[in-house]
Amino acid sequence: MNCAEFQKSLxxxxxxxxxxxxxxxxxxxxxxxxxxxxxxxxxxxxxLLMPMHDPSPRVWAGIQTSLAQEGLVRPSVGRFQPTVIPxxxxxxxxxRWGAVAALAIVAFWLIGTRTxxxxxxxxxxxxxxxxxxxAGAMDANDQKLLAVVSQQAPERAEVYKRSxxxxxxxxxxxxxxxxxxxxDDEAREHLLQAYDQKAMLYDMATSGPxx
Amino acid sequence: xxxxxxxxAPGLSEAEAIQRAQRGDAxxxxxLYGLHKRRxxxxxxxxxxxTAEAEDLTQEAFLQLYRKIATFRGESAFSxxxxxxxxxxxxxxxxxxxxxxxxxxxxxxxxxxxxxxKDIGARDNVLAGSIDRVxxxxxxxxxxxxxxxxxxxxxxxxxxxxxxxEMMGCSIGNSKSQLHxxxxxxxxxxxxxxxxxxxxx
Numbered sequence: 170m171n172c173a174e175f176q177k178s179l180x181x182x183x184x185x186x187x188x189x190x191x192x193x194x195x196x197x198x199x200x201x202x203x204x205x206x207x208x209x210x211x212x213x214x215x216x217l218l219m220p221m222h223d224p225s226p227r228v229w230a231g232i233q234t235s236l237a238q239e240g241l242v243r244p245s246v247g248r249f250q251p252t253v254i255p256x257x258x259x260x261x262x263x264x265r266w267g268a269v270a271a272l273a274i275v276a277f278w279l280i281g282t283r284t285x286x287x288x289x290x291x292x293x294x295x296x297x298x299x300x301x302x303x304a305g306a307m308d309a310n311d312q313k314l315l316a317v318v319s320q321q322a323p324e325r326a327e328v329y330k331r332s333x334x335x336x337x338x339x340x341x342x343x344x345x346x347x348x349x350x351x352x353d354d355e356a357r358e359h360l361l362q363a364y365d366q367k368a369m370l371y372d373m374a375t376s377g378p379x380x
Numbered sequence: 381x382x383x384x385x386x387x388x389a390p391g392l393s394e395a396e397a398i399q400r401a402q403r404g405d406a407x408x409x410x411x412l413y414g415l416h417k418r419r420x421x422x423x424x425x426x427x428x429x430x431t432a433e434a435e436d437l438t439q440e441a442f443l444q445l446y447r448k449i450a451t452f453r454g455e456s457a458f459s460x461x462x463x464x465x466x467x468x469x470x471x472x473x474x475x476x477x478x479x480x481x482x483x484x485x486x487x488x489x490x491x492x493x494x495x496x497x498k499d500i501g502a503r504d505n506v507l508a509g510s511i512d513r514v515x516x517x518x519x520x521x522x523x524x525x526x527x528x529x530x531x532x533x534x535x536x537x538x539x540x541x542x543x544x545x546e547m548m549g550c551s552i553g554n555s556k557s558q559l560h561x562x563x564x565x566x567x568x569x570x571x572x573x574x575x576x577x578x579x580x581x
Binding site: 204208211214215216220221222225231232236242341342346350356359 | 406410417418419421422423425434435438439442443446447512516517518535536538556557560563566
């Protein structure tokens with residue numbers, strides 16, 4: 170089997186449905202072996218992508234308007250006007266809290282990186298990744314949070330751990346991009362979103378048991 | 381997701397919110413919006429690659445949710461059901477626009493120059509371990525639409541080829557073929573980005 174024949178059957182090979190002959194070629198040909206490894210790697214990384222962006226408030230406003238125009242909102246539960254919700258709009262509060270917490274974390278990070286002697290070459294001094302041993306590494310605060318979650322709701326600990334690693338990994342990726350190109354606004358936005366997600370994670374973990 | 385109950389607000393589980401929203405409770409619906417907006421919007425954004433369109437489609441998806449939530453019977457997870465609804469909204473929009481995104485027939489495939497390059501006989505640096513997700517997001521965004529949709533649905537959202545074929549009105553083989561081309565194209569884009577970064581440093 171040659172490379173052209175092998176690469177014609179790549180979709181099946183990537184899915185692990187290659188023939189013995191194809192497998193043998195894949196093991197001996199460095200070009201095809203690299204190709205298979207890359208394509209599998211891309212597929213694996215894509216599975217780890219998280220929803221990172223929130224729609225603007227315009228979307229919710231549009232939904233409210235449309236439903237009101239169509240007469241679908243019952244007058245007796247006209248709580249689409251957030252200002253009249255007794256006890257406040259909980260999601261607004263969450264969003265604000267999340268934004269404040271995210272800003273606090275980002276501010277902490279910015280202060281840390283601007284301290285003389287603590288330049289961008291020292292990622293291990295950041296709030297998100299003090300361990301500095303891999304993109305998803307957790308710092309002492311993360312570990313403390315996970316310990317609390319483990320005590321309060323052990324069944325959720327693994328989910329939090331995975332989410333924390335994911336979000337830390339996102340933060341590390343965005344920081345890396347930003348370090349490489351400080352004028353990269355998109356990377357900056359990703360970084361802020363990632364911090365926002367992390368703040369929300371902390372919020373969810375510390376807002377009490379969820380029954 | 382977790383086996384633990386999801387909360388849309390303190391003291392209100394998702395299941396309770398769904399039941400209340402099915403009875404027309406707007407506050408419960410608002411809670412469901414808060415819980416799912418990010419995932420729905422991200423899906424729309426990744427499929428269209430356009431912020432304004434993604435916002436319009438997110439709005440449309442939740443409007444449809446409000447209209448149809450009474451028909452949700454709990455046969456699948458609510459998030460799965462909503463997600464499918466959102467995918468259909470996006471695909472319907474693309475069909476209306478008459479863009480080739482929705483058709484996967486060979487005649488409407490992206491142009492050859494958009495396609496992946498053959499890699500026969502050339503060995504260069506491998507990607508493994510070197511992709512960061514910001515770059516991956518960027519590369520996905522710059523995929524030709526026909527490739528991007530299949531890639532998003534299969535590799536990110538986890539749909540199977542038979543589901544994609546059904547939603548897109550194409551054959552399973554076609555879905556597989558497009559996915560493969562998308563991954564190949566992404567590999568090219570990521571390598572290019574890696575090389576550009578290396579050249580800058």
